[in-house]
Amino acid sequence: MTTVHILLIDDEPAEHVILRRLMTKVQSFATQLHYADTIEAAIDFIASGAPISMVLVDNRLPPHGDFRETVPLLRQKGFIGPVGVISGSLDDAYFQSFQEYGVDFRLDKAELDPTAIEFLLKEYLVKS
Amino acid sequence: MLAKLVVWSERGNIDVGALLDTYRRYDFQKDLEKALNRVDFFRVFHMLALGAGFDHFGVLQLGQEAEPAVLTTRLVLHDLPPGLTEEYDRRYRFSDCLLLKSLHASTVPSVWSAACEEVSPSKAGTDFLAQIGFDLVACVPVHSLVGTRYAVLYFGDNDDIDRSSHVELCYNSVTAFDYFYRFVLATRAGMGLTARETEILRWISHGKTASEIALIVSVSEHTINSHTATILKKLDVVNRTQMVAKAIREQIIQ
Numbered sequence: 001m002t003t004v005h006i007l008l009i010d011d012e013p014a015e016h017v018i019l020r021r022l023m024t025k026v027q028s029f030a031t032q033l034h035y036a037d038t039i040e041a042a043i044d045f046i047a048s049g050a051p052i053s054m055v056l057v058d059n060r061l062p063p064h065g066d067f068r069e070t071v072p073l074l075r076q077k078g079f080i081g082p083v084g085v086i087s088g089s090l091d092d093a094y095f096q097s098f099q100e101y102g103v104d105f106r107l108d109k110a111e112l113d114p115t116a117i118e119f120l121l122k123e124y125l126v127k128s
Numbered sequence: 129m130l131a132k133l134v135v136w137s138e139r140g141n142i143d144v145g146a147l148l149d150t151y152r153r154y155d156f157q158k159d160l161e162k163a164l165n166r167v168d169f170f171r172v173f174h175m176l177a178l179g180a181g182f183d184h185f186g187v188l189q190l191g192q193e194a195e196p197a198v199l200t201t202r203l204v205l206h207d208l209p210p211g212l213t214e215e216y217d218r219r220y221r222f223s224d225c226l227l228l229k230s231l232h233a234s235t236v237p238s239v240w241s242a243a244c245e246e247v248s249p250s251k252a253g254t255d256f257l258a259q260i261g262f263d264l265v266a267c268v269p270v271h272s273l274v275g276t277r278y279a280v281l282y283f284g285d286n287d288d289i290d291r292s293s294h295v296e297l298c299y300n301s302v303t304a305f306d307y308f309y310r311f312v313l314a315t316r317a318g319m320g321l322t323a324r325e326t327e328i329l330r331w332i333s334h335g336k337t338a339s340e341i342a343l344i345v346s347v348s349e350h351t352i353n354s355h356t357a358t359i360l361k362k363l364d365v366v367n368r369t370q371m372v373a374k375a376i377r378e379q380i381i382q
Contacts, residue, residue, distance in 0.1 A: 028210030075346035080339055082348045084167075096162060102346045105167035111174070115184070115207050119170050122210065124350050 003030040004125060005051050009042045009070075010035075010058040010086075015109070019056070025114040029121050039070045043077050052081060053125055059087035068094065068101050075102040082124040086112065153303050160307045166205060169308045173280065174207050176304060180297045182266065182284035184208050187308065190277040193232040197222040204313065208283065212260070220259050227256040227267065231279050235269040237298045243287050264288065268301040272309040280305055321362060321380065328355045330381050333372045 008019055016035040023031045034050065036042035039061050046052055057070060064070050067085045074083060082104040085095075090108050098106050104124065107116065147153075153160055156172070163169055177185040186206035191197060199222040200213040222228055227240060240256065242263040257265060266282040266289060280301040289297070321329065324345075331341045338356065342349040356368070363378075365371045375381045 072346060078343060080342035080347075080349045082350050090162070096164070099164065099347070099351070102348065104348050104351060105165060107167070107171070111171055115174065116170070118210055119207050120167065123166060123170075124348075 001030045003032050004053045004121060005032050005034060007034045007036060007042060007045065007050075007052045007055045008057075009037075009039060009055065009061065011037050011061055012058070013037065015058065019112065022112060022114055022117060026117050026121070027114075028118055029125075031121075039064060039073055043073060046074070046079055047077060052079070054081055054120070055079065055083045056086050057083060059085050066092075066094065067098065067103060071102050082120075084120065151303075154300075156300055156303060160304060163307055163311065166312055169205060169304070169312060170207060172304050172308075173205065176297065176300055177207075177282050177284075180266070180282060180289060180293050181286050182264070182282035183262075184283040186281045186283070187305065188231075188279045188281055190228075190231055190279060193229075195223075197228060204278075205308070216260055225256045225259075227265065231267060231269055231277075235271075237269065237294070238267045239289060239294065240265040240267070241288055266294065266297060268298050270302050270305040272313065273306075274314075278305060278309075321359060325355050325359050325362070326380060328352060329359055329371065329375055332356070332368055333375065333381055 006023070008016055010016060013035075016033070020033050023033050034045065034052070036045055039057075042055070042057075055074065057067060057074075059066050061070050071083055071085070083102060085098060085103050085106045086109050087095075087106065088109050090106055095106055105120070107120075159172055159175070163172055173185040173187065177183065184207050186203045186208060189202050189204055191202065198217050200217050202222065203213060206213070216222070227238075230238060242257050257263065260283070262283040263285040264283070264287065268280045268282075269277065270280055271277050282297065327345065328341055331344060336344070338352040339349050342352045345352075360366065360371060363371055363374050365374050372381075
């Protein structure tokens, strides 16, 4: 089974612990979760040649604003894999324009469970 | 509050979220009007399933009754455990399943329970329940604007679903499917290309690969492939060469 490398970018380390725990329940993919607490660290990590299959990025990463500032930075550095924005709330109107900023999907943090992760991996990483 | 008008663009697309307020969507209105892609609708149906006490959902395309049916390919969106439908198809013929036959026989919503087996095994449809490994399946028949038939299935291990929850689940499923169809499934031939699709088409005509276009327009390769599939459908062509040829012929690109 090929290992899927997922990069979580979140300034809250507890989210890394939670997601790592969830990943252990994913059955259909061998996953390896990587973590960066800033967008700059994430860019450096990707630039180092790490084989990242998918990026999950927290909506707000200080000192930047929301995903409209951070995700284009990832894209400008040449990352063409799927990017999902995770947030405690998707209510703000600007979330409706997520596709314009290079984001593939958005997910409420409360909705991140093993079923959702399995769906995302199958949807974006399995060639149909 | 003034009712909004249903707005149709020149190309025949319905304007996002512009349904009349007379279409009652109750608690789901906000989520439905925001939903744009498959992940958003995964969230909606997943939420519906969990809210009604089920574990999983599947949106099933019925197809023609006489056609052989394979569960894996008939499910256009689902959150069933990985490999389950493939294993089902290896072992069983979905075409023979009483549940599928019942969907072709009537559009009344149905609930299939393992508890019914003792009452009337021949009619309870427990063949499918036992085969797929759940104790309860609720089927909500739905149809698209153009009349193609689908069903939203909910899978769980409860004994039953109470009347009010069932009625609510049926109503919400019909509503959610309508949005899912219009915004995800209905990319019909002959409909116009969006500005982004035209841009991608132009790059394809310049010989760029999906990954190169992804870099140029700052989106993922997955998004480019998704747009390309939509363009193929809209132009009613089967490959990129035919796509570019038709686009030039139709003067979509120079």
